[in-house]
Amino acid sequence: MKQAIGVIDSGVGGLTVAYELMRQLPKEKLIYVGDTARCPYGPRSKEEVQQFTWEMVNFLLARDIKMLVVACNTATAFTLDSLKKHLAIPVIGVIQPGARAAIKFTKNNSIGVIGTDGTIRSNAYTNALKNIKGELDICAKACPMFVPMVEQGIMEGSKAIQVVEEALRPMVEQTQMDTLILGCTHYPLLKSTIQSVVGEDVTLISSSEETARETSTILEMQHLLNHNGITPIHQFYTTGDLNMFMQISKRIFKEQNLQMITIEKAALHQMQDSK
Known part of the structure; x- marks a missing residue:
């Protein structure tokens, strides 16, 4: 299974979940989107959170992910049921x-x-x-x-x-x-x-460790684990300040893990008929 696991968050916090996923599932490729430009989600309305979440999800679906990890508690609270209902891939929240x-x-x-x-x-x-x-x-x-x-x-x-x-x-x-x-x-x-x-x-x-553990279990149960021995290169995207995102990434992943990550700027486009 060469498809990646998609991970979304309102900003940099989900990097703690991504780190655990990389540690527990070293053969799996991650594609991460952090919406740092519009962070924090906490004070926003339910409708805004749903819209922003679907924009990130749509960005990842275009990259053919095999599973979605919602590494944001606010997005999990407001969108998890809808995501599970409308997506054909496994979805897990935190x-x-x-x-x-x-x-x-x-x-x-x-x-x-x-x-x-x-x-x-x-x-x-x-x-x-x-x-x-x-x-x-x-x-x-x-x-x-x-x-x-x-x-x-x-x-x-x-x-x-x-x-x-x-x-x-x-x-x-x-x-x-x-x-x-x-x-x-x-x-x-x-x-x-x-x-x-x-x-x-x-x-x-x-919830990072538990979420990664549950992700592993779901992938195994649905026969979606990647058994390819090649070390994956993970793709990380931020909608905001690239330098700040990279600095915080260095704190979490350390230099050796950063060598397996590409970090780029992402432009999200509003998804039609998202709910």
Whole structure:
């Protein structure tokens, strides 16, 4: 199977999912689209998120992908059902894998969820968690400052600590959470800063590893795995600042992985009849 796995995100956060996909599925080629020009998606309306998501999907469908990974929590919350209904290829989001991982790790059934305005407003994580295990104490909070900060390359240091402290200190003081879902794929890039604020006793859940694991399972079940021994060259596209995208990519993939990636500017075209 020479076809690629398509990965979409509102910006650079989905690179954390792409990294895990590359690590767990080294024979699979990825084509990634990060809509950095219109990031963040969190404050946008459901209709805007749906339109932008379909534009990215259409860009990837033209490149004959065999599976779609929606590496954006807001896009997952607002478009996953529609994507599954209308696409003939397997589609996976990041919310269900993250919810399952959190339930596996919590010891006191107290789980915190942080995400964009859109993700938290959708109640997607709360519903996913409750559908699996009803007797959970869930505290969900929007952290709208996190994504713009990451997109600017600010992930640690005094400014990052101040922003994270202001957002999360009330959660730490007012809940008994022992597990915190990083409900946005940008947030793992702030992991060390978030951990320092919430304390070492709180387990941070990133859906990246679980999503990659589930992707592997689906590809195997549907006989879509690539058994070609040639190391793939991955294609990464951004709609915004190419230099910033490359700088953040270097932080995540390190130099050796960047040698397997081409990074280009993408122009997305609105898809007609997308829903």
